[in-house]
Amino acid sequence: MTFFIVVLRSLWRRPVRTGLTLVGISIGIGAVVALVGMSRGFETSWTTGLKSRGTDIVVNNMSSGLTPKAFPAEARDRIAHLPGIAATCALEVEFMSLESAEMAIVSAREWGGFSWSNLKLISGRMPRDAEEKAVVLGTAAAEMLKKKVGDPIQIEAEELSVVGIVDGGAVVENGAVILSLPVLQKIMGSEGKINGIDVRVNPGMSDAEIHALCDRISALIPEVRIDHLQRGDQIVQKA
Numbered sequence: 001m002t003f004f005i006v007v008l009r010s011l012w013r014r015p016v017r018t019g020l021t022l023v024g025i026s027i028g029i030g031a032v033v034a035l036v037g038m039s040r041g042f043e044t045s046w047t048t049g050l051k052s053r054g055t056d057i058v059v060n061n062m063s064s065g066l067t068p069k070a071f072p073a074e075a076r077d078r079i080a081h082l083p084g085i086a087a088t089c090a091l092e093v094e095f096m097s098l099e100s101a102e103m104a105i106v107s108a109r110e111w112g113g114f115s116w117s118n119l120k121l122i123s124g125r126m127p128r129d130a131e132e133k134a135v136v137l138g139t140a141a142a143e144m145l146k147k148k149v150g151d152p153i154q155i156e157a158e159e160l161s162v163v164g165i166v167d168g169g170a171v172v173e174n175g176a177v178i179l180s181l182p183v184l185q186k187i188m189g190s191e192g193k194i195n196g197i198d199v200r201v202n203p204g205m206s207d208a209e210i211h212a213l214c215d216r217i218s219a220l221i222p223e224v225r226i227d228h229l230q231r232g233d234q235i236v237q238k239a
Contacts, residue, residue, distance in 0.1 A: 057199035089113025108184035124149035124164030138174035
């Protein structure tokens with residue numbers, strides 16, 4: 001009698017346990033496949049969001065959490081004037097519970113930075129200045145939160161006003177609550193801190209030139225990670 005036959009007989013004699021084991025294995029495999037699919041879907045959506053903002057390089061301090069760790073805002077000044085960099089925009093991005101939503105993207109952007117330029121107004125207006133306690137909602141965020149122009153919105157202990165609904169040209173952008181960086185910094189008590197920098201390079205730069213620029217950025221801000229959007233929309237980690 002072979003070992004294989006012994007195993008089959010053992011499984012056959014205990015059909016309930018065998019069935020439950022197979023169900024458990026199937027659920028486990030299904031869960032892994034679903035999580036991998038969700039992860040790849042989110043990465044694709046995030047990449048599309050970067051494209052819609054015109055971002056070529058992302059500077060962040062991502063670790064094992066949902067959002068990158070904070071680092072000093074002055075890091076942007078260390079790299080802003082490097083040859084090859086056309087523009088920069090400091091960011092603070094948070095995933096948080098927001099009113100009726102268990103998890104929402106809150107994207108705070110340096111006032112006047114290029115990461116505002118892709119937002120197309122559907123209704124309302126943009127915030128008037130860097131200090132106005134106002135947000136614009138992506139179309140999906142407005143639907144999820146059941147908000148319209150003029151409604152209040154609570155972020156942590158602060159009440160702000162929804163002044164506009166926007167189309168950001170990507171799922172991630174349309175699912176975000178977007179506001180000025182100084183406003184969120186005050187709410188979160190994170191003045192002087194950011195957790196990301198969008199970088200736009202000069203037109204016509206090759207991938208090799210962008211790789212070299214990433215190396216220079218990494219040398220000036222060694223505490224962060226550098227990703228760049230390569231041709232073919234693939235995000236490449238440099239450091």
